[in-house]
Amino acid sequence: MAAVSSVTEIVEYHDGVLTPVKEAPPPSPVVREDVMYVAVGNMVKESELTLLWALKNSGGRRLCIIHVHQPAKKIPIMGTKFPITKLAEHQVRAYHDAERQNMRKVLEKYTLICEQSGMPAEKLVIEMDSIEKGIIELIHQHGIGKLVIGGAANRSYSRRMIEPKSKKAIYVCQHAPAFCHIWFVCKGHLIHTRESRIDALNMEVSSPAPVGTPSPASGSPSRGLSGTVQTGPLAYSTPEKGSVGSTDYGLTPYCRSITDGSSDGWGGMSMRSSSGGSRLSSCSSSEMLDDSSLVSPLETEGSESRIQAQADPFKYDPSPLPSISESSGVDELYDRLQQFVVDAETSRREAYEESIKRRKAEKEAIDAFLRVKASEFMYAEELRKRRETEEALAEGDEEVKRMRQHLKKIMEDLRVSQEEKSCLECQIADSGQMVHELEDKILSAVDLIQKFKKEKDELEVERDDALRIAEGLRQKHVGGPSSRPNYRFFAEFSFSEIKEATNNFDPSLIIGEGGYGSIYKGLLRHTQVAIKMLNSNSSQGPSEFLQEVNILSKLRHPNLVTLIGACPEAWTLVYEYLPNGSLEDRINPKDNTPPLTWQTRIRIAAELCSVLLFLHSYRPQGIIHGDLKPANILLDANHVSKLSDFGICCELSEDDFPGNNKTLSCRTNARGTFAYMDPEVFATGELTAKSDVFSFGIILQRLLTGKPALGITREVQYALDQGNLKDLLDPAAGDWPFVQAKQLAHLAMSCCRMDGINRPDLACEVLRVLEPMRASCGVSSSHLGFEEGFQIPSHFICPIFQEIMQDPVVAADGYTYEAEALKGWLDSGHNTSPMTNLKLAHSDLVPNHTLRSAIQEWLQQP
Incomplete structure (x- = not known):
């Protein structure tokens, strides 16, 4: 895979504008020492202390804020980040422009801090993918000599910190050029300083001093005419004015050579000579020796000799010297002077030649140094590229x-998908087979329906006979013929109260609907209730109303729905409100309600078995529900099941009990739900206790699997035969204990046998299996006790005492109170309602026997 450069684009920030540069400019040879550069990041809080430290320690230098902008490689869109390579160019450009706008705002905050501190700052920005490499690039491009940078995250600062900790700071410290002096700051404290090595690059070059009289012997000290001690062949002293040999001696050409050498890329730089540690400083035209300022000791003797000496520095004509041969002293002085002049000329020539060699050697050294620096730069560049x-x-x-x-x-x-595909293909094949079987079953059902149509007339006659028998039994039960039930055991409401409780039958308050009519959620006498409006246009509406009233007015069981009252003029029944809806709604959760756990499902099955056993063995008239299904099983706030909808149930006389050697059955037409109906009812028209057992078996299978009722028996039997029942269990219920689940499945299949006589007995077989399971789940028969944290029904609480009522009575305001509490209220002189504060029409108290019975049964639960 080819290496990809991390540099995408270089931009410079000048006067608030980002200017892209296609290629980075060559490194500047000029090192900026008069400006302190401060590296800042995107987070102002993190870099503010670093900038304040630089403002405090700038030492009079100007400030320049530098920043490396990183363009985003991924752009967030609709909660997901997409690489810029997968987006349109205009989208990437728009997002990057927005990033640059935010970057400019951040830099404005930094410049505002500098302006408030009285030190305006410049801004310098580069755009690269790597921050640390961007800082190194800025140092090379702009010759940054003084740099302040964060050394670590502020939260990791400690007083013992003596070196940079962040990866960026360590990278800059290792890769920055030697001429850059760097201060590493953390949380406003200096933790490390990397000194610059400016002497390794900028070496000062000094020009040789004016040539004087060399020593006669190299390396031995000697004293010339000017009195200067000379210690070596390259040690010179400028002759005193008026001394011999004080002429130019070729100094001007050497100074010009050094000045010209300063244009070889070394302007302003200096170098130290390697001979004897003497410093050679470059000379300029203003520092050249003036020939007119040098006065020869022979000037008083004549100007001709001086002119000749200046004309040729290596020749001297002794003819102009005055004749002093007249005396021996003069001759001796003349000889000595002449010898001195010869020696001086020889020394001057040797010094001149030596200075030529030195300049050549120095030039070669400078060239070699330049080559070395170029090689070092190339090596560093190659190392960086490597x-x-x-x-x-x-x-x-x-x-x-x-x-x-x-x-x-x-x-x-892919392998898992292929396995799942194979499994799905097998399931599809099995489903096809099940479809064929269902089609056969439907055809059989159609045949049965046609058969039932032929027997319609007979069934209608039998129904009329059954109704007459039921009416006779009802008259016998209430003590005489009556078309109305006895309402003394529960409250009777007016139609206006029902209309007000349902907000004029607001459709938004409907919580259930069926062939019987609609069920509304309402507030009746300040109590939440469920109001069942029977369909008066249906021929079964009145009969269902009377059936429900007669059954629920005399039955009391913890798992039967409580009938609070009725409105005879509108064929309306008022029940306790159960907030968790029906079991059907919880097997297939609605409105994101949590599913039922397997422990709760076992408890519901045991409760349902208990209430069915109670109905079948009720004396003097046993009751068959006849329409047992999850939609008719309601759940209260504690998920306790309540059986409801007794509109099509059958009552049996005492003569029909099995103890009298007769079958517990009654003749009826099939009016229940098809998937839960006993097949024998379709065939014989007789509804028996085993019909409820069949429906209970279907419900038990649904609690196990969560699947629809139609065809569920075949699926469960197939799973048991194949040994894969675990795959059929409803995972929403949690981790089913397989032994108990398998036991429940076998129990459900025995309840759904086609021959009713072979179905298990609820008391001897079914309940004995479910009760130990309920106990093993941690749900005992006392699950409704207060210690279990179950809620008390609100209509059991007295509005005055705020306790469970023992003797509930109804006052003139329609509210139910504890008898002792209301009598105390009236005896204290009050004639108004404790709830509405309105005057009571009378002070009569009517006992609420229905509510009292419900409270007592609720308190006496085992």
């Missing part, structure tokens, strides 16, 4: 590893 290549290769290797892992995962997913 590191980038190695990093790119490492990233490529890592990407290859990730791709291999991703490919491995894809292959694994």
Whole structure:
């Protein structure tokens, strides 16, 4: 995989405008020492202390804020980040422009801090993918000599910190040029300083001092005419004015050579000589010796000799010297002077030649130094490229590893998908077989329906006979013929109260609907209730109303719905309100309601078995529900099941009990739900206790699997035969204990046998299996006790005492109170309602026997 450069684009920030640069400019040879540069990041709170430290320690230098802007490689869209390579160019450009706008706002905050501190700052920005490499690039481009940068995250600062900790700071410290002096700051404290090595690059070059009289012997000290001690062949002293040999001696050409050498890219730089540690400083035209300022000791003797000496520095004509041969002293002085002049000329020539050699050697040294620096720069550049290549290769290797892992995962997913596909194909084949079986069953059912149509007339006659028998039994039960039930055991409401409680029958308050009519959620006499409006246009409406009233007015069981009252003029029944809806709604959760756990499902099955056993063995008249299904099983706030809807139930006389050697059955037409109806009812028209057992078996299978009722028996039997019942269990109920689940499945299948006589007995077989299961789940028969945290029904609480009522009575305001509490209220002189504060029409108290019975049964639960 080819290495990809991390630099995408270089931009410079000047006067508030980002200017892209296609290629980075060459490094500047000028090192800026008069400006302190401060590196800042995107988080103002993190870099503010670093900037304040730079403002405090700038030492009079100007400030320049530098920032490396990183363009985003992934852009968030609709909650997901997409790589810019997969987006349109205009989208990427718009997002990057927005990033640059935010970056400008951040830089404005930094400049505002500087302006408030009285030190305006410049801004310098570069746009790169790597922050640390961007800082190194800025140092090379702009010759940054003084840099302040954060050394670590502020939260990791400690007083013992003596070196940078962040990866960016360590990278800058290791890769910054030697001429850059860097201060590393953390949380406003200096933790490390990397000194610059400016002397390694900028060496000062000094020009040789004016040539004087060399020593006669190299390396031995000697004293010339001017009295200067000379210690070596390259040690010179400028002759005193008026001394011999004080002429130019070729100094001007040497100074010009050094000045010209300053234009070889070394202007303003200096170098130290390697001979004897003497310093050679460059000379300029203003520092050249003036020939007119040098006065020869022979000037008083004549100007001709001086002119000749200046004309040729290596020749001297002794003819102009005055004749002093007249005396021996003069001759001796003349000889000595002449010898001195010869020696001086020789020394001057040797010094001149030596200075030529030295200049040549110094030039060669400078050239060599330049080549060395160029080689070092090329080596550093190659090393940097090599590191980038190695990093790119490492990233490529890592990407290859990730791709291999991703490919491995894809292959694994493909294998799993193929297995799932094979499993689904098998299931589809099984489903096709089940469809054929269902079609056969439907055809059989159609045949049965046609058969039932032929027997319609007979069934209608039998129904009329059954109704007459039921009416006779009802008259016998209430003591005489009556078309109305006895309402003394529960409250009777007016139609206006029903209309007000349902907000004029607001459709939004409907919580249930069926062939019988609609059920509304209402507030009746300040109590939440469920109001069942029977369909008066139906021929079964009045009969269902009377059936429900007669059954529920005399039955009391913890798992039967409580009938609070009725409105005879509108064929309306008022029940207690159960907030958790029906079991059907919880097997298939609605409105994001949590599913029922397997423990709760076992408890509901045991409760349902208990209430069915109570109905079948009720004396003097046993009761068959006849329409047992999850939609008719309601759940209160504690998920306690309540059986409802007794509109089509059958009552049996005492002569029909099994103890009298007769079958517990009655003749009726099939009016229940098809999927839950006993097949024998379709065939014989007789509804028996085993019919409820069949429906109970279907409900038990639904609690186990969560699947629809139609065809569920065949699915469960197939799973038991194949040994894969665990795959059929409803996972929403949690981790079913397989032994108990299998036991329940076998129990449900025995309840759904086609021959009713072979179905298990509720008391001897079914309840004995369910009760131990309920106990093993931690749900005992006392699950309604207060210690279990179950809620008390609100209509059991007295509005005055705020306690469960023992003797509930109804006052003139329509509210139910504890008899003792209301009598105390009236005896204290009050004639108004404790709830409405309105005057009571009378002070009569009517006992609420229905509510009292419900409270007593609720308190006496086992």
